[in-house]
Amino acid sequence: MKPTIGLEIHVELDTKTKMFCDSLNNSLEKEPNTNICPICTAQPGSMPVINEKAIDFVIKAGLALGCKINKKTWFERKSYFYPDLPKGYQISQYEAPLCGGGELKNIRINRIHLEEDTGRLIHNKESFVDFNRAGIPLMELVTEPDICSSIEAKNFAQELQLIFRYLKISNADMEKGQMRVEANISLDMGTKVEIKNLNSFKAVERAIEYEIKRQKEILDSNKKVIHETRGWDDKKQETFSQRIKETSEDYRYFPEPDLPILNISDKKIQELRFELPELPENRRKRFEKEYKIKDVEFFINNPVFGDFFENTISELKAWLEAGKINTDIDPLIRLCANYISTEFPKLKGEITPENFAELIYLTFIGDISSSGAQQVLKEMFKTKKDPSQIIKQKNLKQMSDKGDLDKIIDKIIENNKEAVDNFKKGKQGSLQFLIGQVMKETKGAANPKIAGEMIEKRL
Numbered sequence: 075m076k077p078t079i080g081l082e083i084h085v086e087l088d089t090k091t092k093m094f095c096d097s098l099n100n101s102l103e104k105e106p107n108t109n110i111c112p113i114c115t116a117q118p119g120s121m122p123v124i125n126e127k128a129i130d131f132v133i134k135a136g137l138a139l140g141c142k143i144n145k146k147t148w149f150e151r152k153s154y155f156y157p158d159l160p161k162g163y164q165i166s167q168y169e170a171p172l173c174g175g176g177e178l179k180n181i182r183i184n185r186i187h188l189e190e191d192t193g194r195l196i197h198n199k200e201s202f203v204d205f206n207r208a209g210i211p212l213m214e215l216v217t218e219p220d221i222c223s224s225i226e227a228k229n230f231a232q233e234l235q236l237i238f239r240y241l242k243i244s245n246a247d248m249e250k251g252q253m254r255v256e257a258n259i260s261l262d263m264g265t266k267v268e269i270k271n272l273n274s275f276k277a278v279e280r281a282i283e284y285e286i287k288r289q290k291e292i293l294d295s296n297k298k299v300i301h302e303t304r305g306w307d308d309k310k311q312e313t314f315s316q317r318i319k320e321t322s323e324d325y326r327y328f329p330e331p332d333l334p335i336l337n338i339s340d341k342k343i344q345e346l347r348f349e350l351p352e353l354p355e356n357r358r359k360r361f362e363k364e365y366k367i368k369d370v371e372f373f374i375n376n377p378v379f380g381d382f383f384e385n386t387i388s389e390l391k392a393w394l395e396a397g398k399i400n401t402d403i404d405p406l407i408r409l410c411a412n413y414i415s416t417e418f419p420k421l422k423g424e425i426t427p428e429n430f431a432e433l434i435y436l437t438f439i440g441d442i443s444s445s446g447a448q449q450v451l452k453e454m455f456k457t458k459k460d461p462s463q464i465i466k467q468k469n470l471k472q473m474s475d476k477g478d479l480d481k482i483i484d485k486i487i488e489n490n491k492e493a494v495d496n497f498k499k500g501k502q503g504s505l506q507f508l509i510g511q512v513m514k515e516t517k518g519a520a521n522p523k524i525a526g527e528m529i530e531k532r533l
Contacts, residue, residue, distance in 0.1 A: 075261040075293065077286050079221035080184075082256040082268075083234060085213045086191060088244045091207040094165065094333075095189045102250060106196070106204040114190075114209030116160035121332055124149075124320045128211035129172070129336070131243040132188050133346050135213060136173030139183055144170050145338045149188075149330040157203055158193035165190050166214075178237075179230050181359055182218040189214060198523030207251075210266050213244075219258065224282035228275050231255050236354045240377060246274050259285045265299040269313055272306055276494055337422040365407055369415040372432050376419075378421045383414050385427035390435065399435055410434050417448065423455035430454075433461040440521050446470040472521045479512070479520060483528055486511045497533055504530060 092099050095113035103109055112120040136143055147170040151163040160394045171187035193208040215234070221227045235246040235253060246253035255272040259282060269285060272278045287521060289299050304313040352360075354374050361370045361380075365387070373380035390406050393399045413434065433454065437447040442465055453464045465471055486508055487494055497504035505526060 075290055077222060077282075078219045078260050078263055079223075079227055079282060080219035080228060080258045081215075081221065081230065082253045082258070083215045083217075083218045083231065084191075084256075085215070085238060085244045085246055087211040087213055088242070088339040089125055089127045089131070091125060093125050093128055093188070093211040095120075095209060097209065100190070101207045101210055101252065103206045106202065106206065108206060110205045110208070110325050114160075115205050115505070116162075116188065120166065122330075124333060124336070125211055128188060128213075129338075130346055131241075132172045132186055132213050133217070133338070133343065134241050134243060134350065135238065136176065136186050137343070137347050138241055138350055139173075139176040139178055139186070141173035141176035141183060141186060143173055143338060143343050145340075145343075146170065146335065147172055148335045149333045150327045151330050152189070153326045154324075156194050157201075158205075158208070160193065160205065160208060162354060164192065165330055165333070166327075168325075179226075179233060181220045181226075181230055184218050185218045186215045188212070201238075219260075224286070227257060227282055231278055232275055233354065235374065240351050248275065257282050257285070259289070260299070261286065261289050261293060264289075264293070265301050267299060267301070268303045270303055270305055270316065277306055277308060280311060281313060284311065285294070288313065290384055293480060308452065309492055322498070326420045364413070366404070367411040369411050372415045373411075379414055379418055382418075382427060382430075383411060386410050386414075386431045386434070389427050389431040393431070401438065406434055406438055409438055413447070413451070417451055421455045423458070425451075425454045425458065429460045436461060436465070438470055440523075441465070442470055443472050443519075443522070444474040446472065446519075470519065472519055479525060479528060480517055482512060482520070483525065483532060486515065486530065487529070494533060 086101055087099075089099050091097060092109075095111050097111045097114050098109040099110055114120055133143055147167065149165050150166070150168050152166040153163040157164055167187035171185040172185035174184070176183040176186075189212050191207050191210040191212040193203050193205040196204055216376035217230070221230065231253075235248075238244045238246045238253075244252055248254070251273065255278050257269045257272065257278065258266050259269065260266045267285060267289065269281050272281055273331055285304070292299050300315075300318075302318050303316045305316050306313055357377075357380070358370060358374050361367070361373060373383055386404075387407055387410060390399070390410070391403060394401075394403055410430075413430075433442075433447060433450060436442050437444065442450065442461075446465075449468070450461050450464045450470060453459065453468070454461060457464070490508060490511060493504045493507050497508070508529050509522050509526050512520050512529070513522060
């Protein structure tokens with residue numbers, strides 16, 4: 075049986091104020107009912123006003139995904155009655171969404187429209203409503219049913235989150251409710267079941283897998299799958315029935331009489347297109363071609379580190395062109411990528427690409443050991459000092475001069491006769507032991523490669 079899957083993805087947009095009023099947009103506010111006003115709590119006589127920034131953000135998302143932008147669009151009232159919906163209807167879009175068409179990862183996009191978020195119900199011994207979230211700009215993206223597996227659905231949602239972050243229209247953090255995924259699933263194009271409010275990529279994958287299995291078992295028993303809305307129980311790792319699925323007729327859509335029709339000009343669309351950054355897939359291809367590094371996905375998923383990496387490489391290339399360094403740039407690129415991907419996530423603070431480029435070069439030419447470079451890097455983040463200054467203060471310059479190492483190696487050979495004899499018998503592990511003794515004697519300052527070559531030659 076072939077699964078047919080479509081996704082509906084809701085994203086809270088990162089505007090300063092809410093969709094139709096000037097209350098602060100902060101869905102993470104812990105004090106209930108703080109960021110509210112007569113408009114977002116539906117007091118009689120209050121009138122909504124459109125947030126232009128939210129419109130711009132949705133158009134940017136549409137342009138990034140290759141959508142057609144509807145130049146004439148409007149808002150409608152979508153009627154349903156929940157305690158967290160103060161008006162008894164939601165201002166949304168139905169007939170003329172802002173964006174249509176487009177695709178991502180060969181999955182077609184049906185529409186992207188703009189609406190307002192609902193409030194939040196809090197259940198303890200009693201039930202309460204928090205309206206801080208009510209009225210926050212909410213973008214909804216609906217795919218065509220082109221997805222065939224849970225892995226494909228998860229990968230699509232992850233790439234979409236990256237795009238929203240690159241566009242800086244939302245952080246789209248699923249655990250904080252800033253991005254919520256709903257999956258519509260059917261087998262062999264049969265009855266569709268919707269799973270609501272999946273709040274992690276793992277939940278998206280597992281809920282779809284469970285639902286495919288559940289529907290298959292029903293059909294194998296010659297029973298019918300019910301057209302319904304289901305939730306996901308993360309503890310039990312199973313879906314559960316919530317309600318019979320509504321249709322568009324149930325929502326009784328009609329144009330919002332308090333808001334004007336929007337006419338979006340070609341000039342506005344071109345201005346927003348010009349503001350689009352390099353998107354994840356383009357950057358991924360460019361990094362693979364230009365830098366030939368293994369850690370590409372790390373830099374794509376962490377664009378701040380990706381920017382820092384490129385700024386550092388630009389600095390090293392400038393030094394190369396100016397004749398300040400004389401080496402092949404490729405090993406420096408690989409070394410730079412390795413340090414950023416392994417060390418930077420552990421460290422707090424800031425350093426400049428110029429100082430980091432200097433550290434990479436000093437490490438590459440052997441002025442400082444790998445372990446010494448890690449010490450220097452930590453100190454750079456802590457103090458913002460340049461690496462040369464730290465190396466001098468902490469006496470971390472690597473000993474590479476053979477004259478300096480000669481006497482130390484004589485001493486190590488004299489004091490470790492058993493290891494020397496074992497090496498002469500062909501036990502290579504003894505060489506590493508002797509190098510370790512040199513490193514211990516020099517407090518890590520010796521160049522281990524040169525020390526090893528000297529010991530081997532001497533024996």
